[in-house]
Structure formats: structure tokens, C-alpha cells
Amino acid sequence: xxxxxxxxxxxxxxxxxxxxxxxxxxxxxxxxxxxxxxxxxxxxxxxxxxxxxxxxxxxxxxxxxxxxxxxxxxxxxxxxxxxxxxxxxxxxxxxxxxxxxxxxxxxxxxxxxxxxxxxxx
Numbered sequence: 001x002x003x004x005x006x007x008x009x010x011x012x013x014x015x016x017x018x019x020x021x022x023x024x025x026x027x028x029x030x031x032x033x034x035x036x037x038x039x040x041x042x043x044x045x046x047x048x049x050x051x052x053x054x055x056x057x058x059x060x061x062x063x064x065x066x067x068x069x070x071x072x073x074x075x076x077x078x079x080x081x082x083x084x085x086x087x088x089x090x091x092x093x094x095x096x097x098x099x100x101x102x103x104x105x106x107x108x109x110x111x112x113x114x115x116x117x118x119x120x121x
Contacts, residue, residue: 048116051075051103058095063115065101075105076114085120095120 053067063075077083083090085099095101099120105113 047107049105049107049113051101051105051113053101053103055095055097055099055101057097058092058099060092063092063095063101063103063118065103073103073113075103076112077118078114081115081118083118083120090120 051065051067051073053065053073055063056066056072057064061077063077065073065075067073077092081092083092083095085094095118102119102121103115104117105115108114
């Protein structure tokens with residue numbers, strides 16, 4: 001093999017290695033993104049609670065619920081809270097005292113609860 005052929009073979013091999021790396025690196029990156037998303041979902045689930053009970057008081061920003069264990073829970077409502085009543089979109093003003101509710105709330109600092117969803121059957 002002469003010197004020119006050796007250089008061509010070397011360049012070809014380096015080119016193939018480079019091309020292969022372009023295919024492998026995105027696959028590894030996609031796997032890492034999927035794993036990160038899976039962990040985010042697990043953490044999010046761990047940071048939420050479901051409260052079943054009856055409404056004691058409802059305002060535009062707070063829902064007070066007496067849960068199944070007769071404990072009073074104060075849950076903040078915000079612009080992101082999705083509220084449904086009888087399967088239809090609703091607002092905090094539609095929630096009345098003594099309504100049965102199922103609340104999924106996220107835990108914040110100090111255990112403060114913020115409603116993610118409020119369902120009034």
C-alpha cells in the first residue's frame with residue numbers, strides 16, 4: 001500500500017468514526033431526556049396529594065375541605081387550578097359549602113397545599 005492509499009484509508013476510517021458518533025450521541029441524549037422526564041413525573045406524583053371530602057368554605061383563592069378523617073384542609077386556588085363541576089368547566093364561585101369534592105393538590109414549602117384540580121361530582 002502506498003502512502004497516498006494509506007492516507008485515503010485513514011481519512012475514510014476517521015470519517016466513518018465521525019459519522020457513527022453523530023448517530024450514537026443523539027440516541028444517548030434522547031435516552032437521557034426520557035429518563036429525566038420519567039424522574040420528573042415520579043417527583044411530581046410524590047409531591048401531590050388527593051383529598052376527598054366536603055367543602056366547609058370556598059373563596060376565590062382558598063378552599064377549606066373537611067376530609068374523610070374529619071381533618072380540616074386549607075387549599076390555595078390559583079389561576080392554574082382546573083375546576084370541574086358535574087363534568088363541566090367551572091370556577092371557584094361555583095363551589096358551595098357542603099359540596100363533595102376530590103382535590104389533587106401539590107405540596108409546597110412547609111406543606112402548603114395548592115390545588116391542581118378540583119372535581120365536584
